[in-house]
Amino acid sequence: MTMSTLAINLAGVRKAFGGKIVVDELSFSVARGECFGLLGPNGAGKSTITRMILGMVSPDEGEITVLGQPVPTRARLARVRIGVVPQFDNLELNFTVRENLLVFGRYFNKSAREIEALTPSLLEFARLESKAEVRVAELSGGMKRRLTLARALINDPHLLIMDEPTTGLDPHARHLIWERLRVLLARGKTILMTTHFMEEAERLCSRLCVLEQGRKIAEGKPQELIDAHIGCDVVEIYGGNPRDLCAQVGPYVRHMEVSGETLFCYSSDPEQVRAQLRGRAGLRLLQRPPNLEDVFLRVTGRELEN
């Protein structure tokens, strides 16, 4: 890929805070128009990476290029075409929805008239048409997130950077955000998102990078990662002693992981696994197709904690 088709390029980026390495030899690139996910548990370095891409944290080593600009030296020029949805809402709580857009548009040197002209379409996009004159403090969590998203679009960005866009939202609000993000992708926007939410990554991301303690441990398309690392159905067994169960089903599975009180059996013949356990009281079995959660468990040996 040439630089002009890349929205983001990181090469050999390293960052330590007080001797603790937070991002280690990280390289990845995001093509224009794709949705790229940074997936990992809390403390994996996801937020630090997004802050480095915005020029708010300087890497100790390595090169970062965003929308053709070297970062952090010319990060300001990149930010002209970036919209940000931060992990924690930082809206103006005492301002109305409309005033929030007005104030934020001014940070991009837009005149009040330009912002007023943009406001109806942004409110429509965020499904907040009826809330224009409502104080933000009175909005629900989902509405605040949608306003943050609308605010991030005020400069018509090429690239959206979202740090945990649906964390803390109820399922309905989350699905509405996902649907809105798909609309943005259809319009050709590039999205970089961090998440520890597997369903979010599987639904939205065309490619993703799995992080653990600042290191990249896997990268690829969600389905390819699942096929490459798992490639068979999963039987989750709980309600018994996982160690005993291991011995019993061991010969019939490709691979097993114990996480908490649950035994994950990866087997191309799940019927055999079920047959072995038939008649054992108190066990609960769940057979399902593999997902990114299993990939994470496989490559790190542990679950993503929420």
Add this chain to the structure above:
Amino acid sequence: MSEGYSPVMPANAYNWAAVWHRNFLAWRKVAVASVLGNLADPMTNLFGLGFGLGIIVGRVDGTPYIAFLAAGMVATSAMTAATFETLYAVFARMDTQRTWDAILSTQLTLGDIVLGELVWAASKAVLAGTAIWTVAAILGYAEWPSIVYSVPAIALTGVVFASLAMIVISLAPSYDYFVFYQTLVMTPMVFLCGAVFPLDQLPSTLQHVASVLPLAHSVELIRPAMLGRPAGSIALHVSALCVYAVLPFFLSTAIFRRRLMR
């Protein structure tokens, strides 16, 4: 300035205005309470000390004490308004409310934000100082035409004390530390800088200390203007105030960078 010289310095001459405008919009919602809050204290001092103490003191430097005090209260109110705006409101925007964090994701730089906050705090100082000035002028303690000289001096005073307070908030872990600045720096400054009594009442060592304090330079600019007297050493006072405005700006911006963008 070439882009990339420093990603934290103001990017251009107008970005700061967006921050000023945000604060203006927030202030407009609480303007009446805010103005009363800014004026109550200096008015009380002006009339309380001016009339009460004025009877005992009589004339100072050839003018009634309350006329002498009026200039001190104008300078002090500008100092207080700019300081408190920075200590409490700017600190909240920088720390607890995450307003700066939101702005830093736009095309504004840290320097644009600090500059916008400084100009805003100075604007509140102009409002407070000019209001006291107007009351003094109505009572006959200030020459109306001298407002042309007084307002720029009040504005400069506001920038200076906002800039100094910016260092305090860049270093302070929480609100609890501001009281030290108020009690150990601001209150002594009021008494050391000729705001409430003439400087020559002080022992000579303290007069030397006073001569480098910013409020003394503000008072030396504002009082002659209000009393319609020729002012001496205007260039010296303005230069000293400019140093107090500019150096803390760079220093606090550097400290904010370490704090917010490490």
